[in-house]
Amino acid sequence: MNILYIHQYFNTYADGGSSRSYYLAKALVENGHRVEVISSHNQKKYKKSEIEGITVHYLPVYYDNRLGFSGRVYAFLKFVLKSYLLAIKMKQVDICYATSTPLTVGIIACLLKRFRHIPFYFEVRDLWPQAPIEMGVIKNKYLIKALFALENYIYTQAxxxxxxxxxxxxxVVTKVKDMAKVHMVPNMADCDFFEFDEESIWYGSPEKRTGKFTIAYFGAVGQVNYLESYLEVARFFQEKNLTNVEFLMIGKGSQWQYLQNKARQQGVTAMQFVPHTSKYELREILKRVDAVYISFAQLPVLETNSPNKFFDSLAAGKLCIVNTTGWIQTCIEQAGCGFYAAPDNPGQVYRKLLPYMASKQKLAKAKTAARLLAEKQFSREKLSWYFSSLFSPVAGRQANLQEPVVVGEETN
Structure with missing residues (x-):
């Protein structure tokens, strides 16, 4: 089968960030499909690359999450136009797989279905436009109405x-009214990539050992991540004179410089800021990390998130600290690999973390539980197989009866 995979932000290990589309595209290739990806990059010219059997078309569409609202909209629409003009030149396309965000990627798939009769699957990474509405980014009632109409149309056409x-x-089911149409495939844990030896289980591997208990945040550093809470935790620990604890913030985004300035102003020296890295470099850093901090703004829509950093943390076998409620909180609490602490209460992080800092056995048990959760529920191998089966009519029907069971499904 010839599959056109559309993702505006396709990343490999060398790029860093979310590797989901790389995982899924590679799984399709390994199952005998031909896959072409349309993506974008911040270069001035179009580039075509062959990556492990995947043909990737990089369109020159500049994007940075520091862009304002109008700049982002321009980038989204420019990608829609350029992608469609490229896609209609492709002679053999059996099916299109379009992944958000942004939601506008779905427009390309709808146009291809309308004018070239190409069926498509649509991947919903975030509930958009609900997320930017709750964040206060989109306020115009007419625009909100139009975006919800677009969302419903894309869901209907998929x-x-x-x-x-x-x-x-x-x-999604409440909008499409068809449960059989919707398949749940969460982000995945690459257990092979994050395979550490036993020396890494306590205060990092020997060559990286600092003698300090290390906590890290890695990923996007934007308004939605609410990392002021993480900075407050570091400040609280520093004020308690816990010099045996260090904090890392690894990433990039619109709040990156703001948080560095705030740390400097408050005299928070326990926090180290590490620029965005490749996944290979991140893996080396995680070898000496004991716990990860997963942070989001306190909005109902963000409780449905499937953050890539969480699954990487599980695969790496790390104690997980979350500051938002929802299915991720339920996962780690039921598995015994972490805990929830309110974002406005750094003292709660302190109290809940102390037992893990005091007991090598307790920390090791939590790390082992994280890894087991990755292997049993979210392994790349299992979820890639299920995803690939959706592209076979017979296998897809069988797989729908064996939907991946995830710990702590939503009940509210």
């Missing part, structure tokens, strides 16, 4: 919909 969390799947 032949199948892939949701990244139980909450997202439930929200």
């Amino acid at each position: 032949d199948k919909i892939v949701a990244l969390s139980p909450g997202i799947a439930q929200a």
